[in-house]
Amino acid sequence: NVFLGEIFSAIVALHNQSDQILRDVILKTDIQTASQRITLNxxxxxxxxxxxxxxxxxxxxxxxxEVKELGNHS
Incomplete structure (x- = not known):
């Protein structure tokens, strides 16, 4: 659980399991609250x-x- 005012932290990892070079890869992450979608950088x-x-x-x-809104975040 993360409470109001606390910092939510996550590690996001990408791994190329193929035998090919992956080009033009962009890592984009968002968090969805009850009222908005926020891009995480x-x-x-x-x-x-x-x-x-x-x-x-x-x-x-x-x-x-930083969690600034009550409710579920996904």
Missing amino acids: SGDQNDLNKIELAPDQSISRVLQH
């Missing part, structure tokens, strides 16, 4: 650019959001 400037993931390459980001 990791603060990494690379997230604003399309990236390539080589075979077996991974990226991960830590995302945080």
Whole structure:
């Protein structure tokens, strides 16, 4: 549980399991509250650019959001 005023934190990871290079990859994450959709940014400037993931390459980001609204978030 996360309570009003606390920080919600999550780690999001992408992994290329294929034997092909993945091009134009963009990591975009949102959180949905009862009244709005909020884009979560990791603060990494690379997230604003399309990236390539080589075979077996991974990226991960830590995302945080201050809970300012009561109710379910998904």
